[in-house]
Amino acid sequence: FLADRTEAGIADIGYSLALSRATWDQRVAVTAATREELLDGLKAIADGGRSDRVHEGGAAxxxxxxxxxxxxxxxxxxxxxxxxxxxxxxxxxxxxxxxxxxxxxxxxxxxxxxxxxxxxxxxxxxxxxxxxxxxxxxxxxxxxxxxxxxxxxxxxxxxxxxxxxxxxxxxxxxxxxxxxxxPEGGAMVAVEAGEDEVAPYLDERVSLAAVNAPGSVVLSGEEKAVLAVAERFADRRTRRLRVSHAFHSxxxxxxxxxxxxxxxxxxxxxxxxxxxxxxxxxxxxxxxxxxxxxxxxxxxxxxxxxxxx
Structure with a gap:
């Protein structure tokens, strides 16, 4: 359908699939920004191959x-x-x-x-x-x-x-x-480090606010103490978050x-x-x-x- 109709835009196709076509329990999705990318994904499905543009399974x-x-x-x-x-x-x-x-x-x-x-x-x-x-x-x-x-x-x-x-x-x-x-005065800093790496520096002043990925954590707590711990990882990427308070501390x-x-x-x-x-x-x-x-x-x-x- 898509190959034969060059005038069909992918936004229009996506809209129609979402709102005017039947839906079924078994589905597959293709992500694409251009007609060519969409065609590549569809061909991968038809050929039984794999593609980073093709997504199967549940939704979260x-x-x-x-x-x-x-x-x-x-x-x-x-x-x-x-x-x-x-x-x-x-x-x-x-x-x-x-x-x-x-x-x-x-x-x-x-x-x-x-x-x-x-x-x-x-x-x-x-x-x-x-x-x-x-x-x-x-x-x-x-x-x-x-x-x-x-x-x-x-x-x-x-x-x-x-x-x-x-x-x-x-x-x-x-x-x-x-x-x-x-009261304001706390700080939160994202650090490119694992939980085990920052664990020795955690205390009542510095808390582990988040573990977002195996090598990405967020420290939170008293400003001076948090910044001091972050400085220990100065050779890594660190970023102070724009927040008013030290959440999860x-x-x-x-x-x-x-x-x-x-x-x-x-x-x-x-x-x-x-x-x-x-x-x-x-x-x-x-x-x-x-x-x-x-x-x-x-x-x-x-x-x-x-x-x-």
Whole structure:
């Protein structure tokens, strides 16, 4: 079909396949930026060969954490897709109950520094990511498993049915507000090193905030101590993260009691979609204590990726 119709654009083909063709349990996907790349992928399928453009198997959705936010996110999606707009609007309405200013004004405003404030960042990512999930869901794309990085794990739990929108928004807003109210002065640094390499330097001042890959970790804690440890790896790639607070470190502990109070007032339901925890195996996502501990725990994203494989 594609070879005989040079006028057919791949964006139009993708749109039609998603919205106007039957879907089946057995599927294969081809990723391509040009007609030639698409044809190469299709030929590989037809010939029974392998190609980096051809993807088979289940689908996993990842909900990212702080750092993924940007001004204007969701605006064009709201204009183009009513399903996205409805879900985004519903989340914003619930979140605005707990925020000091309207979330939409922050996300679609011009002050990037304001959006980077934790209280708005986490709320904005929750609204955007949950609406994006509803959009994919409306197209018949249902993931086999969900994964979330830090605040993204709360979004994953919400779309999986652990909380109602009202309860999820309350928990997300409390998390961001309580973190934002903590004293500033901490630091987070991404380091090109393995967990075993940084382990000897971890203490009450320096925590392992995340293990994102076998050779990629994030340190978090008191600024001077974190920077001193990062300096030990000066021959590697290091990058200080643009964050207001030292997340997933001991500096988060002063907000945990108040956060637990909110978490225990919510209603929890078993998730209807599988979720791979980045805290550890065999966890109970319907236990408020899990979400309190998740604030402080290391984000073991690398383990979740391995499990997906």
């Amino acid at each position: 959705f990842l909900f990212s954490g702080q750092g993924a936010q940007r001004l204007g996110m969701g605006r064009e999606l709201c204009e183009a897709f009513p399903v996205f707009a409805e879900a985004f609007d519903a989340a914003v309405v619930e979140l605005d109950r707990y925020l000091e200013r309207p979330l939409r004004e922050v996300v679609w405003g011009e002050d990037a520094g304001l959006l980077e404030r934790t209280v708005f960042t986490q709320a904005a990512l929750f609204a955007f990511e949950s609406a994006l999930f509803r959009l994919w869901e409306s197209w018949g794309v249902t993931p086999d498993v969900l994964v979330g990085h830090s605040i993204g794990e709360l979004t994953a739990a919400y779309v999986a049915g652990v909380w109602s929108l009202e309860d999820a928004a309350r928990l997300v807003a409390a998390r961001g507000r309580l973190m934002d109210a903590l 001991a500096l988060m502990e002063p907000m945990l009691a108040d956060f637990e109070t909110v978490a225990r007032e919510l209603t929890y339901t078993a998730p209807r979609l599988p979720i791979l925890s980045t805290v550890g195996p065999d966890v109970d996502l319907t236990d408020p204590a899990y979400w309190v501990g998740q604030v402080r725990a290391t984000v073991r994203f690398a383990d979740a990726v391995v499990e997906l494989g």
